[in-house]
Amino acid sequence: MTAIRRRLEAATLPVAALSTLALLTLLFYYPVGRVLSEAILREGRFTLEPLLSVLADPFFFGVLAQAAEDPSVLWTAIEPHQLGPITYPFPNYKLGLFGFTAYQALLSTIASIALGLPGAYVLARFEFPGRKTIRSLTAVPFVMPSIMVAIGFIATFGRNGVLNTALTAVGLPRIELLYTLPIIVLAHAFYDAPLIARVTATAWESVDAGTAETARSLGASPRRAFVDVVFPQLLPAILTGALLTFIFSFMSFAIVLALGGLRLATVEVWVYHRVNQLDYGGASTLVTLEMLFSLVLTYAYLQYEARQRAESAARPAPRKPLFGRLNTDRVAVWGYVAVALVVFVTPMASMLLASVTGPNGFTLANYEFLVSRQLTAEAFQIKPLTAIRNSLLYGVGSLAIAVPMGVLLAVVSTRDVPGSKLIDTLSMAPFAVSGVVVGLGLLQGLVFGTTVFGYRFTVTGAVAVVAAHAVGAYPFVTRNVAPLLATIDRSVVESARTLGASRFRVLLDIELPQVFAGVVAGAAFAFAISIGEFDSTVILASGSSAYTMPVAIERFIGRRLGPATAMGCVLLVVTAASFLVIDRLGEGRGM
Amino acid sequence: MARIELDGVRKTFADAVALEAVSLTVEEGEFFTLVGPSGCGKTTTLRAIAGLSSPTAGTVRFDGEDVSDTPVEDRNVGVVFQSYALFPHMTVAENVRYGLRFTDPPRGLTTDERVEELLELVDLPGMGDREPDELSGGQQQRVALARALAPAPDVLLLDEPMSALDARLREQLRRAIKRIQQELGVTTVYVTHDQEEALAVSDRLAVMHDGGVEQVGTPVEVYERPETEFVASFVGENNVFSGVVADRDGDELAVDVGATGTDGATDANATTGTNPTTDAAASGEEIFHVAAGDADAAVGDRVTFCVRPAALSPETGHNRFPVALETTEYLGGITRLYGEWAGGEIVLRLPEPPADDTITVGFDPADAIVL
Numbered sequence: 001m002t003a004i005r006r007r008l009e010a011a012t013l014p015v016a017a018l019s020t021l022a023l024l025t026l027l028f029y030y031p032v033g034r035v036l037s038e039a040i041l042r043e044g045r046f047t048l049e050p051l052l053s054v055l056a057d058p059f060f061f062g063v064l065a066q067a068a069e070d071p072s073v074l075w076t077a078i079e080p081h082q083l084g085p086i087t088y089p090f091p092n093y094k095l096g097l098f099g100f101t102a103y104q105a106l107l108s109t110i111a112s113i114a115l116g117l118p119g120a121y122v123l124a125r126f127e128f129p130g131r132k133t134i135r136s137l138t139a140v141p142f143v144m145p146s147i148m149v150a151i152g153f154i155a156t157f158g159r160n161g162v163l164n165t166a167l168t169a170v171g172l173p174r175i176e177l178l179y180t181l182p183i184i185v186l187a188h189a190f191y192d193a194p195l196i197a198r199v200t201a202t203a204w205e206s207v208d209a210g211t212a213e214t215a216r217s218l219g220a221s222p223r224r225a226f227v228d229v230v231f232p233q234l235l236p237a238i239l240t241g242a243l244l245t246f247i248f249s250f251m252s253f254a255i256v257l258a259l260g261g262l263r264l265a266t267v268e269v270w271v272y273h274r275v276n277q278l279d280y281g282g283a284s285t286l287v288t289l290e291m292l293f294s295l296v297l298t299y300a301y302l303q304y305e306a307r308q309r310a311e312s313a314a315r316p317a318p319r320k321p322l323f324g325r326l327n328t329d330r331v332a333v334w335g336y337v338a339v340a341l342v343v344f345v346t347p348m349a350s351m352l353l354a355s356v357t358g359p360n361g362f363t364l365a366n367y368e369f370l371v372s373r374q375l376t377a378e379a380f381q382i383k384p385l386t387a388i389r390n391s392l393l394y395g396v397g398s399l400a401i402a403v404p405m406g407v408l409l410a411v412v413s414t415r416d417v418p419g420s421k422l423i424d425t426l427s428m429a430p431f432a433v434s435g436v437v438v439g440l441g442l443l444q445g446l447v448f449g450t451t452v453f454g455y456r457f458t459v460t461g462a463v464a465v466v467a468a469h470a471v472g473a474y475p476f477v478t479r480n481v482a483p484l485l486a487t488i489d490r491s492v493v494e495s496a497r498t499l500g501a502s503r504f505r506v507l508l509d510i511e512l513p514q515v516f517a518g519v520v521a522g523a524a525f526a527f528a529i530s531i532g533e534f535d536s537t538v539i540l541a542s543g544s545s546a547y548t549m550p551v552a553i554e555r556f557i558g559r560r561l562g563p564a565t566a567m568g569c570v571l572l573v574v575t576a577a578s579f580l581v582i583d584r585l586g587e588g589r590g591m
Numbered sequence: 592m593a594r595i596e597l598d599g600v601r602k603t604f605a606d607a608v609a610l611e612a613v614s615l616t617v618e619e620g621e622f623f624t625l626v627g628p629s630g631c632g633k634t635t636t637l638r639a640i641a642g643l644s645s646p647t648a649g650t651v652r653f654d655g656e657d658v659s660d661t662p663v664e665d666r667n668v669g670v671v672f673q674s675y676a677l678f679p680h681m682t683v684a685e686n687v688r689y690g691l692r693f694t695d696p697p698r699g700l701t702t703d704e705r706v707e708e709l710l711e712l713v714d715l716p717g718m719g720d721r722e723p724d725e726l727s728g729g730q731q732q733r734v735a736l737a738r739a740l741a742p743a744p745d746v747l748l749l750d751e752p753m754s755a756l757d758a759r760l761r762e763q764l765r766r767a768i769k770r771i772q773q774e775l776g777v778t779t780v781y782v783t784h785d786q787e788e789a790l791a792v793s794d795r796l797a798v799m800h801d802g803g804v805e806q807v808g809t810p811v812e813v814y815e816r817p818e819t820e821f822v823a824s825f826v827g828e829n830n831v832f833s834g835v836v837a838d839r840d841g842d843e844l845a846v847d848v849g850a851t852g853t854d855g856a857t858d859a860n861a862t863t864g865t866n867p868t869t870d871a872a873a874s875g876e877e878i879f880h881v882a883a884g885d886a887d888a889a890v891g892d893r894v895t896f897c898v899r900p901a902a903l904s905p906e907t908g909h910n911r912f913p914v915a916l917e918t919t920e921y922l923g924g925i926t927r928l929y930g931e932w933a934g935g936e937i938v939l940r941l942p943e944p945p946a947d948d949t950i951t952v953g954f955d956p957a958d959a960i961v962l
Binding site for chain 1: 641642643662663664665666667668669670672673674676677678679680689690692693694735738739741742748750
C-alpha cells in the first residue's frame with residue numbers, strides 16, 4: 001500500500017509539471033502560434049509577402065519604408081525641436097504607425113524617468129511618516145486597471161473635467177488635452193514613473209555608504225562623489241526601468257484607445273480596429289511584426305536584468321528627515337511632491353468626484369444608473385451588474401488556474417530539474433506578448449474552434465476570457481513565489497528527503513508552508529490582474545455577454561461618463577482590496 | 592547499522608571531475624571521517640552515500656546490497672548539514688517527528704516517546720515546543736542531530752556539522768556527537784576540513800585530495816606514518832625534505848639534501864604540500880641520516896622524508912642544521928617559530944623562544960618518516 005502511495009507521490013510532480021506545460025501550450029502557445037501562422041500562411045502556403053508589404057508601406061513605417069531605396073529620406077524624419085534656448089534634433093511624425101508607436105513610447109519613457117527619478121531620491125534618501133506606505137504604493141500600477149486610469153484622466157483633463165472646471169472658475173480659457181499626445185504620455189508616466197522610482201530606490205538603498213565616503217575621503221566633492229560613485233551604481237536600475245517602461249508603453253492599448261482614439265493610434269489600437277473590421281489576417285500580420293519587436297526588447301531586458309545581482313548594502317547611507325530647515329534640497333523635494341500629488345492623486349480623486357457629482361452637485365444617480373440599467377438594458381447593451389458579476393467570477397476562475405500553474409513553474413524554475421532553464425524562459429513569454437495578441441489568438445484558435453482528430457473543438461467566450469486572464473496572471477504568481485522558494489536552503493529540502501519524504505511531500509510539507517505568503521500575494525495579483533484586464537477581454541467579449549467591468553467602462557466612456565466613473569470606482573475598491581493583500585503579504589517581491 | 596562500501600565511485604560535473612573512482616569501506620558501527628581541503632571531494636562522497644547525488648560511475652553498497660539506484664528517501668540514512676537545515680515553520684518536536692511520518696519508531700515506542708527520548712539524548716529535554724529560531728546555533732545543531740537519528744537510520748552522515756559554530760561550542764558538540772555515536776553504535780561518516788577534529792573523533796579516517804583518497808587509516812597511523820607528502824603536510828604541521836640516497840646502512844639512510852634542499856615546511860591549512868624546491872647549492876653537501884622504515888630505497892634513489900616540528904630540537908646531537916628565524920608565534924606554553932634553511936621554510940615548536948635570530952637544531956634519525 002505504502003509502496004503504491006510512494007509511486008503515486010513520486011509521479012505527482014512530473015505529471016503536474018507536464019500538465020502545466022500542456023495547459024500553457026493550449027492557452028498560450030497554440031493561440032499565439034495560430035496568430036503567427038495566420039500572418040505567414042496564405043491558403044495553406046508559406047509566404048512572407050504580407051509581412052513585407054507592411055514593412056514597405058509608408059502608412060506603417062513612414063519614411064523607414066522608403067529607406068531601402070533612398071536612405072537619405074531618414075533625415076527628413078528628424079526635425080529641429082526647440083526647448084527653451086536649446087535646439088535639438090528629434091524624430092517627427094513621419095514615421096508611420098510603428099514609428100509613432102515607438103515615438104510615443106520613447107516620450108513616455110523620458111517622462112517616466114523625469115517623474116520617477118526624483119521620487120526615487122525622496123524614497124531612498126529621506127525619512128518621513130508614511131514613507132513605507134508610499135513605497136508600497138509604487139507597486140500599485142501593476143494591478144491598476146488601465147481603463148480605470150484612462151477614465152481618471154478623462155475625469156481630470158476632459159472637456160468638462162476637473163482641470164477645465166478649475167480654469168473656468170478663475171476666468172481662464174479651457175484647454176483641450178483629450179486626444180492629444182501629451183495626455184497619453186502623461187498617463188503612461190502615471191503608470192511607469194512609480195516603477196522607475198521603485199527600482200531606482202531599491203538600488204539606491206543598496207549603495208553602501210562606504211563607497212561615497214571613500215570617494216569623499218580621497219578628495220571628491222559631494223557632487224563628484226555622487227556622479228562618480230553613486231550614480232554609476234544606480235544606472236543599471238534606471239536603464240532596467242526605462243527598458244521596461246518602453247516595452248509597456250510600446251504595447252499600451254487601453255490608455256491609447258481611450259485617450260487617443262484612432263487619431264493617435266498605436267499598433268495595438270490599429271490591430272484592435274482591424275479585428276473590429278473582421279480583418280483577422282491584417283491584424284495577425286501587424287501583431288507578428290509587433291511581437292518580433294517586443295520579443296527582441298524583452299530578451300534584451302532579461303539579459304540585462306540577469307547580469308545584475310541584487311545585493312543588500314552592508315551599510316546604506318542614513319536618511320535625511322524630510323521635515324526640517326528649508327534648504328534648496330528640501331524646497332526642490334517639496335516642489336516635486338506637489339507635482340506628484342497632481343499627477344498621481346488627481347486622476348483617481350477626479351474619478352471619485354465625478355462619480356458622485358451631477359449638474360446639480362452631489363448625486364448618487366450614476367450608481368443608481370448601474371442598478372436600473374441592469375433591469376432595462378436591451379440585449380445589445382451592457383448590463384452593469386452582469387459586468388461586475390462576470391469580473392468577480394473570471395477573477396476566481398483565473399485564480400484557480402493561475403495559482404497552481406504559477407507555483408509549479410516557480411518550483412521548476414528554482415530547483416535543479418532537467419530543462420528548468422528552458423521551461424523558465426518559455427513560461428515567462430506571456431510577459432512579452434500583449435493581451436491583444438493573446439485575445440486574438442484565443443478568438444481564432446479556441447472560440448472560432450479548431451479541429452483535433454476530426455472533432456470540432458470550441459469554447460465559449462467566458463472560458464476564453466478566463467484562459468486569457470490566467471495566462472496574463474500566472475507569471476505574477478511565479479514571480480512572487482520563486483524568490484521565496486529560492487531562499488529556502490537546499491539542505492532543508494535534502495534533510496526532508498533523507499528522512500523519507502518524496503519530492504512531492506517535501507513541496508507540500510516543507511516548501512509551500514514557508515512560501516505561503518508569496519502564494520497568497522501571487523493569488524491577489526492574479527485576481528487583481530484578471531479584474532483589471534482589458535486588452536484581451538475586449539476582443540473576446542465583443543458580441544457576447546462575457547464582458548467585464550473594464551469592458552463596460554470602455555463602452556460607457558464617450559456616451560455616459562458618469563456611469564463610467566461610477567463603475568471605475570467599483571473597480572477601484574476591488575483592486576484596492578487586492579492590493580492590501582499583496583502589500584501585507586507580498587511586499588511586491590520580484591516585480 | 593550497515594557496512595558501507597564504495598566501489599569505484601566517480602562523479603563528474605559539467606566540466607570538472609569532482610571524484611576519481613573512490614573505493615572505501617566503512618565498517619559497521621564505525622566512526623569514519625572524510626577529511627581534506629575544500630574541493631577535495633569529501634562532500635561529494637558523502638552525498639553519493641546519502642543518495643543526494645548519483646555517481647557518474649561506480650556502486651554504493653549497504654551491507655553488500657547495491658543501493659546506487661535507491662532514491663534518497665528509501666536509503667534509511669540520517670544527514671546533518673552544516674547549516675542545520677531545520678524546518679523553520681515547525682517546532683523542535685515537529686522537526687524531530689518529521690521522519691517518523693514515513694517509518695515507525697523503533698522498539699515499539701510511540702512517536703511522542705521517541706521524540707522525547709531523542710531530545711534527552713541530545714541534552715535538550717523538554718525543549719520540544721520551542722521554535723527553531725529561539726535556539727542557539729549549538730542547540731539547533733543538536734535538534735538537527737536528533738531529527739536525523741529519530742527514524743533509527745542505518746547510517747548517520749554528518750556534513751561539516753560544526754563549521755558554523757565557534758571553537759568552544761564545537762568541542763562540546765564534538766564530544767556529544769562522539770558519545771551519542773558510541774551509545775547507539777550507528778555507522779557514521781563525518782565530513783570535515785579540520786584535520787585536528789578528524790584525528791580527535793574518528794575510529795578511522797580517509798584523507799582526501801583532488802577528488803581522490805590519499806590514505807585511509809586510524810588517526811595514529813595517519814599521523815605517525817603518512818604515506819604521501821600531501822598527508823604528511825595536511826595532517827599536522829611538517830617539515831618536508833627531499834634528496835638523493837648517498838648511502839644505506841641497514842635501516843638507516845644517508846640522504847644528501849644538499850643538491851635539492853628542503854621542500855619546506857607546510858602547515859596544516861596549506862592546500863598543497865610542496866613548495867618550489869629552492870637551490871641549496873650554497874650550503875654544499877648536506878647529509879641527513881634517517882630511519883628507512885618500510886622504504887626500500889637504494890643508493891642513488893630520490894627520497895622525500897618529513898620531520899615534525901616538535902622533533903626538531905636544539906638539544907639533539909644528530910642531523911644538525913642552522914635555521915634563520917623569521918616569525919615567532921606564542922601559542923601559550925609553547926612557541927611556534929618559522930625560519931629558513933637552504934631556501935626552504937622550516938617550522939619549529941620550542942618551549943622558549945631563543946634569544947638569537949639563528950638557532951641550530953637537529954633531529955633523531957628515528958623521528959624522520961620516509962614517504
